[in-house]
Amino acid sequence: MRLAVFCLLLIPAFLTAAQPVKTIISLSPHTTEMAYAAGLGDKLIAASDYSDYPEAARSLERVANYRGIKMERIVTLQPDLILAWKGGNPTREMTRLEQLGFKVFYSDPKSLEDIASTLEQLGQYADSPKQAQLNANDFRQRLNTLRLAYQKKNTVSYFYQLSNNPMITIAGDNWPSQVFAVCGGSNIFANSAAAYPQISTEQVIVRQPEVIFGTSHAAADPSVWDNWRQQLPAVEKQHIFTVTSDWLNRPTPRTIMAAEEICQYLDQVRQSRL
Template sequence: MSSNFYKLCIFLLFIMASCTSENSKKEESIIENNASRVITLSPHLAEMLFNLGALNTLVGVSAYTDFPEELKNLPNIGDAFVLDIEKITILEPDIILAWESGTPRNIVDELVNLGFKVKIIKSKNLEDIASSILLLGDVVGKKNEAKKIANEFKTGIKYLKDTYQKKKKLRVFFQIDEKPIFTIGGSHFISEVIDICGGINIFSDVKQTAPSISEESVVSRDPEVILSRDVASNKMKLKIWEKFENMSAIKLDNLFYLNARELERPTSGLVNAGKEICSKLEQARSKL
């Protein structure tokens, strides 16, 4: 499985899956204060711990935990679909951090049934991200650092909201991938960021978090801006829209790629992703 294909799977899994179950609900109340041996089941959770200055607490991470650089050489305990239980057992974690919208429920249930302490971290929206930072600070004994990062995150989001949300509204289509065409529904955090930047997600009325849609449905909603993840191996994926010459985004030449890593991970880095989205929408407004 290629790195980019795997990351797309993870991106889709993050926005479509759920790990809630009887066992996981039971484990949600677990707080392991000052944990010194932590395993993360998502790259973004490892990144968040790193940002808290808790690199020394990480004893194992999931596949494709590749940012920051310091996380690359940590023991790999498997991916979101298959874990190496033997390796996890050897690593003797105080706590295992799962991601609510991505870790499959059977994985969580298996770990709980084996006696591991599992804490589920919510990351569905921007408010969850700030709460998650504070929660992780409790887990690893970094409360002050967590408060600082969470407050900076909230301040950054508020600045974007105050600066851009009341500007001229633009119809925005966000494309995850093109074969098939996946987009985001109104419940996704990227849709929330688009709204903060003064945009309107043209599929905000769709209940699914990551629906597969047709070309015709995009054209009929006539986006003024099209955004997509910047993936090096697939730079041409927005070319599929150029044949629709009467679509507003094509007439205005408003097709933009965005930093994939910051979009794919619900961390404090979303402030930077928000700045980029707001900047692209400002470029689009200048063409009206």
């Protein structure tokens, strides 16, 4: 009797489990990277512009960019699965693809843990879920190590310069705030009404961040802040750091490297307080 009940409980899992697919199109750089990490790289036949990691992704046909997606080409290619960024790819065109019968997997990480769970979900479409599971486990272990190391450390106020001209930053729980938070970073614009507010130098100075972060794509140029050296702790103490843009801004397994890098920088700031 118990065996029969156990078997019945297993049925839904088998019925809902995804089946391996033969061809995949990715419509954002981060879903392309996630596909490779989940063991789906050999199934990718096309991707979006800026899908540049790993190296193999550079040779894929391009069917999407910041202006939209190449609907006719995607229909011609007839992929078994389309990977899309929810909120990043145009809703109207994605809805049309679904209406045409295409299966769409939406990636929309809201937390660091979502990266690992998304890998596992994508792994269901691979011939074997082993690679996805290994990468998900590795991500969780490294994230847990950081959480344990930084959960009791003092917070450090920071400003993240997402772009230079105009100067834009992040607010609330919008990505990649989560990466800074795991290291004990406190965003000086966390309470801004807009998700990605456009701000001024004066607004940064008023909030007195201890550290300023930029990326390799939008560097936090020290010369911009030189005139405010006596008024801004981050500039006076040379706490202006550049982190790797793709690690930080794309929610992929490489995000953990951004977190590890940022944690080290925030520790430098903590040491300067002594």
